[in-house]
Amino acid sequence: MTTDWIDVGAFDAIPARGARMVRTPQGCIAVFRTATDEVFALDNACPHKKGPLADGIVHGNKVTCPLHNWVISLETGLAQGADEGAVETYPARVENGRILIEAAFLKRQAAE
């Protein structure tokens, strides 16, 4: 099966070390851009208390949740350090200045 990639917006619309959210029928995902211009897509809900990760501080390939400072890996979605939990991640890439996310994110189950 070929993978469908969906254009979710312009790469330039996200500042470096920043994030924007994308609405889906089952909730939001957060799209991150790191200092090195990598992009990552994760569910926009911290595994702890569903904090909006898109509003966190991005450092390295990690984001810190704005509600209680859980640190989540943008690569794996896993909570770092002593905290345990994970959020769903979705393959994302940049092509011709556009951010593409693998279509699976639209068909996912609602985030808890």
Place this chain on the structure above:
Amino acid sequence: MQKLVVIGAGMASGRMLEHMFEADPQAYEVTLFNAEPRGNYNRIMLSPVLSGEKSYEEIVTHDDAWYADNAVTCRFGERITGIDRDRKVVISEKGETPYDKLVIGTGSAPFIIPCPGHDLPGVVAFRDLEDVDAMKTAAGSDGRAVVIGGGLLGLEAAAALRLQGMEVTVLHLMGHLMERQLDEAAGYLLKKDLEGRGITVLTGASTKAIMGEGRVEKVVLEDGTVIPADIVVMAVGIRPSVALGQAAGLEMGRAIKVDAQMVTSDPDVLAVGECVEFDGNLFGLVAPLYDQARVAAKTLLGEDDVFRMRELSTKLKVTGCDLFSAGDFADGEGREDIVFRDPGRGIYKRLVIEDDVVLGAVFYGDTADSNWYFGLIKDKTDISEMRDTLIFGPAYQGGAQVDPMAAVAALPPDAEICGCNGVCKSTITEAIGAGATDLGSLRATTKASASCGTCTGLVEQLLAVTLGEDFRSKEAGICGCTDLTHEEVRRLIKARELKSQTAVWQELGWKTVDGCHVCRPAINFYLLADWPLEYQDDLQSRFINERKHANIQKDGTFSVMPRMWGGITNPAELRAIADAADKYNVPTVKVTGGQRIDLLGVKSEDLPHIWADLNAAGMVSGHAYSKGLRTVKTCVGTDHCRFGTQDSTGLGIKLEKALWGSWTPHKVKLAVSGCPRNCAEATCKDVGVICVDSGYQIGVAGAAGMDVKETERLADVPTEQEAIDLTIAFVQLYRENAKYLDRPYKWVAKVGLDWVKERVVHDLDNRAALIERFAISQSVYQKDPWAEHAATKTDAYTPLSDFRLEAAE
């Protein structure tokens, strides 16, 4: 009890006493003489004190309490003038002191080149705290320094003086810097590195004379070059201080001769440290001194131990200059080199090999694996099997593991971790097993990393490897990204004029690529507070509340609170607030403790629009979310109140109009009460003014949050303008000096109210300068973020895209 007299409170004798008291506190009644008017401090840390990276208090190794606990009679500032070995007494200006055993630890004195002018005022050495104080005084005047001697000590002094803002020239007699520890290539890289820091380095420079009328003005070289100078630092070497020993008739070589038990030619007299000669060797580095201290303590207690010479390594303690050298790296018959260079990154590594054994190593720019190589040198390991990959370090031996943790884990138990204190890996892991689970307690129990500190990272890796997930790093550093404390970083940002976050991360050796959620907001604040005109505020380094200018709530919605100057509003504003609450379906409207109205539960994408509506009614952001000025709470004062003494509402509004928009280390809340009945609760605010008949009582450093604390009186002033001036000056002093997230009461507790008064109340010039700097900052930052974001940044508040409708189709 036997009497032990110790002459000299230096690092060797200090360590010897520690060992002795640990083994047997009752063995001796100890009298300690020191010509310097203080006890033992960590002399090898003088350069960070000179640069301002550390304070004297931080390098004290034995304080008064330690001496008292061990019943040491301290006679500091009292010089010993003679030793009578026949009668077993030492003689000082205050009389004679008898001993059963005597330890001489008189150390060394700086070698001063006897050129013309060497005795002019302004020529200093770099040996003790007096020298450091003299240099610091001179550095304060933004002067020019000439450092004679490009060895370890001279370069540390040069770098530290440069950090203090002086114009620095280093004169070195030889062809390249640190020729005893470095080969020419590494010396070149070091020179380039120092020049990059603004230090002028002249090699092959022979000093002819120091000249000046009454004090140092210039240095003249043999080739005729003239270098202007306000101070000249002599750092060409040391010579053992042996006059006492010599006069007492002890057997001498170049210093006081001792045997392997540290005993001199007199069986009741021992000597340790830089004043001894053992087997033809003199000593200048700390590691063998500590070995001597251990042996001397054993000898005093009648136990057997033997001092042995061992391989030495050197590291330079200049922040950002990584160099390491060990062993013998001179060229020679039958010797081979393995050299690795990466000019782009300024890295140079060289190993000298003979008969498949590493004899010496020189590293510049990357010294992470130096301990492993040092182990190879000491153990004379046969490297024939790994020769191909040897230069790439331990991570490349036997597999492709590049994890530094794995490299530490792979070290053998007897690998030396702390060179200064001779602590090997197994000693540390045993201490960790016995409950020393952080750096502080590990230093206390093993002394690992407690001296020069360059092995701190290695010790922490060892902690992490041994404890795994249980290890929580850092005693005082801001966060895992740096070992530096907030205060150190603030000082370095100013001293080294670091004006961007990248500069901070690079120059101060951040361990992460771009910081973390703990350090980034702090560094962002420090930079914008210290360099308001140069630094560009970074929204991505701000907590969400300050990035979106609203308070995030637990469901991800936000609260909106317009400013109400001094708590005064009017029907038009109230109507606009009511309309906004209706239009954006605000679920909760609340009157706050700071006398304004909070609209809670606003969605992110509505924020720019509700702000635009409130802006249209003349209102601006109340910064109810910021580490900045929050509210100025007031009572109605003379306008209406029959007790009011002054126009407290008017003063409150003036203060709020002056201070709003300023960013501070933590939130700042003010209040002005019109009389001592204090209806505005001014006595528990960061700054609280109480109006009285004769004027204004200004209190600061109150608290009514996690802690409750009454304000302390800063000053009483007769006029409203002075009340405003003092408040602004206090806030600016707080902005420039406090640690991020310290409220004013915590900061004042650290620096002391007198320190604050001196700068804000008594020194009028300083008060004016503070107010001026605040005005400069406000010229940039006093702007309504709501208007700006509503006009230019609405996108940031909306989803990047919305797929809800498409899916429904």
